[in-house]
Amino acid sequence: MITLTRLNGATFALNDQMVERVEANPDTVVVLADGKKFIVAESVDEVVEQIRQSRADVSLRSSMIEVVEEPGPELRLIKGRKSESSSADDGDGAGVEGFDAEALDGRDIDDHRTDEYTAKEGGSWTQ
Numbered sequence: 001m002i003t004l005t006r007l008n009g010a011t012f013a014l015n016d017q018m019v020e021r022v023e024a025n026p027d028t029v030v031v032l033a034d035g036k037k038f039i040v041a042e043s044v045d046e047v048v049e050q051i052r053q054s055r056a057d058v059s060l061r062s063s064m065i066e067v068v069e070e071p072g073p074e075l076r077l078i079k080g081r082k083s084e085s086s087s088a089d090d091g092d093g094a095g096v097e098g099f100d101a102e103a104l105d106g107r108d109i110d111d112h113r114t115d116e117y118t119a120k121e122g123g124s125w126t127q
Helices: 044-063
Strands: 002-005 011-014 019-024 028-032 037-040 078-082 099-103
Touching: 002 037, 002 044, 019 044, 028 044
Parallel strands: none
Antiparallel strands: 002 011, 019 028, 028 037, 078 099
């Protein structure tokens, strides 16, 4: 934002990103991208310098932003296998019928194939 002065002495802030051009007719006219015009007391050079300073300030401040990358949770691959019990559902609706979960811990994924099972709506599995 830049601060400009109307000819009657009132000051106002203007989004410098909206300025399309600045003209001297002989008064300084600031024309915005949407066609609005403001007649201001500052010279063309003063308006242009304020825009430069505003954009330089934004650039400087953005380069000072510190990005902190915090590690997320560790993820493990869990593979289902056919269970001895008829259901592993604990009543919360999140269980998988007929399966136990097992962490692979580096073992070959083909040790316990589950390709023959298909997901059904509601979180259960069918053969």
